[in-house]
Amino acid sequence: MNLIVSPTALMFAIVLVVIALAINLKEKIGLEKDMLVGVLRAVVQLTIVGYVLTYIIKVDQVWLTLLMVLIIIFNAASNAKKRAEGIPFAFWISLLAIGVATITTILLLILAHAIKFTPSQIVPISGMIASNAMVAIGLCYRSMNGSFRDQRQGVLERLALGANLKQASKAIVQNSIKTGMAPTIDSAKTVGLVSLPGMMSGLIFAGVDPTKAILYQIMVTFMLMAATSIGSVIACYLAYPRFYNADMQLK
Amino acid sequence: MANIFTVSKLGYQIDGIEILKNIDFTIEEGEYVTISGPSGSGKSTFLRLLATLLTPTSGEIIFEGKQQNDIPKETYRREVSYCFQQPSLFGTTVQDNLAFPFEIRNQNFDEQKAELALESVDLKSTFLHKNITELSGGEKQRVALIRNLLFTPRVLLLDEVTTGLDADTKEIVHKLIENLNQKKDVTILAITHDESEISLAHRLVTIKDGRMAGVTQ
Numbered sequence: 001m002n003l004i005v006s007p008t009a010l011m012f013a014i015v016l017v018v019i020a021l022a023i024n025l026k027e028k029i030g031l032e033k034d035m036l037v038g039v040l041r042a043v044v045q046l047t048i049v050g051y052v053l054t055y056i057i058k059v060d061q062v063w064l065t066l067l068m069v070l071i072i073i074f075n076a077a078s079n080a081k082k083r084a085e086g087i088p089f090a091f092w093i094s095l096l097a098i099g100v101a102t103i104t105t106i107l108l109l110i111l112a113h114a115i116k117f118t119p120s121q122i123v124p125i126s127g128m129i130a131s132n133a134m135v136a137i138g139l140c141y142r143s144m145n146g147s148f149r150d151q152r153q154g155v156l157e158r159l160a161l162g163a164n165l166k167q168a169s170k171a172i173v174q175n176s177i178k179t180g181m182a183p184t185i186d187s188a189k190t191v192g193l194v195s196l197p198g199m200m201s202g203l204i205f206a207g208v209d210p211t212k213a214i215l216y217q218i219m220v221t222f223m224l225m226a227a228t229s230i231g232s233v234i235a236c237y238l239a240y241p242r243f244y245n246a247d248m249q250l251k
Numbered sequence: 252m253a254n255i256f257t258v259s260k261l262g263y264q265i266d267g268i269e270i271l272k273n274i275d276f277t278i279e280e281g282e283y284v285t286i287s288g289p290s291g292s293g294k295s296t297f298l299r300l301l302a303t304l305l306t307p308t309s310g311e312i313i314f315e316g317k318q319q320n321d322i323p324k325e326t327y328r329r330e331v332s333y334c335f336q337q338p339s340l341f342g343t344t345v346q347d348n349l350a351f352p353f354e355i356r357n358q359n360f361d362e363q364k365a366e367l368a369l370e371s372v373d374l375k376s377t378f379l380h381k382n383i384t385e386l387s388g389g390e391k392q393r394v395a396l397i398r399n400l401l402f403t404p405r406v407l408l409l410d411e412v413t414t415g416l417d418a419d420t421k422e423i424v425h426k427l428i429e430n431l432n433q434k435k436d437v438t439i440l441a442i443t444h445d446e447s448e449i450s451l452a453h454r455l456v457t458i459k460d461g462r463m464a465g466v467t468q
Contacts, residue, residue: 151341154341156335157341158341160302160328160332160333160335161332161351161355162327162355164355249303
């Protein structure tokens with residue numbers, strides 16, 4: 001199968017963006033600037049990444065592969081921090097959470113011989129894990145900020161009853177982890193019914209037998225569930241104490 | 252009787268605004284003291300400072316001969332129990348609320364103890380399984396109050412807990428407080444404007460513009 005998308009085909013695909021832009025302008029939704037920035041960034045970022053990946057796969061150096069993984073984790077953490085709306089040390093918490101989630105999952109996959117330590121496998125899979133962990137952690141932060149604001153009186157009551165910080169925040173932490181993991185769980189429930197996910201679709205596109213592509217997709221589903229739960233739990237447990245001061249009072 | 256609280260030169264400022272200044276105050280063990288004063292005078296702040304829900308910006312609070320700061324907060328707050336004017340119940344049922352004090356002490360929920368507590372404020376034991384959204388204001392306040400009392404504290408700080416309650420509920424709450432004070436020797440410090448409650452107490456303290464304005468025996 002010919003997998004090359006010609007520049008002409010891409011030009012035609014731009015028509016789709018124009019349609020989206022036209023609807024947006026007509027309905028005065030006000031997203032045209034964001035859409036254009038999104039389209040431009042996607043083109044520029046993906047072009048650069050394409051060349052970088054080609055180089056990394058060609059030279060096949062351990063240090064370069066690891067550096068790429070670190071860059072991915074670093075970028076994911078700095079993006080997750082944006083959702084934290086003032087939670088102190090959010091970048092470092094996110095870096096640790098995404099780092100541990102990505103590295104643990106990758107290590108397990110390598111140990112289980114599910115993937116090999118080659119840049120063509122490690123880099124895309126790290127990206128997939130880190131981006132899912134990033135989204136999950138972002139949702140955790142948002143939920144936590146909202147809950148500490150809305151349930152302030154409940155938290156105060158628990159503190160006044162003599163609860164420690166963990167006991168006073170337990171319900172909020174549990175709920176935030178649930179919120180963070182919800183998209184991963186939902187997509188695991190509907191995988192194959194609603195969407196044929198990227199990894200599987202890619203393999204089928206490339207001519208791999210769908211039954212074999214499924215095996216990879218099952219692995220990806222398990223891997224993302226593990227990664228988002230590790231990431232969410234670490235981020236939530238490190239973030240909740242930041243809502244209190246040293247005297248065990250709500251900030 | 253020994254002083255359970257000795258407060259000296261206590262002050263509290265927030266964003267450069269002085270809420271409380273130079274408060275000197277003592278309360279003996281087993282005493283029942285009411286606090287009154289105009290709204291915004293710093294009464295609630297005073298109680299919250301005693302409860303460690305706020306930290307003083309000046310002065311000191313001595314509890315049972317120890318600096319308030321030197322006592323671990325969880326231990327202290329279980330001994331000095333603060334009840335909010337408009338409490339919020341958490342979870343889904345009344346039981347979720349009454350189980351919490353057991354949970355934070357790593358103890359199993361004692362259903363019988365919880366039912367007795369409900370009965371002490373004239374609520375049926377079947378209330379335990381009621382959804383909190385079905386409770387009236389007075390019922391909520393009573394559940395919140397016994398949540399603080401399942402493990403009897405040394406000091407009970409009450410922030411206008413009977414405000415807005417009907418006469419019958421007020422009477423029930425007053426009896427409960429009086430009972431705690433007389434039979435269990437719990438020290439009570441209550442902010443109130445209610446004349447009948449003031450008459451139950453040993454002493455009335457008035458706070459005005461963030462200062463102690465007077466004591467009536």
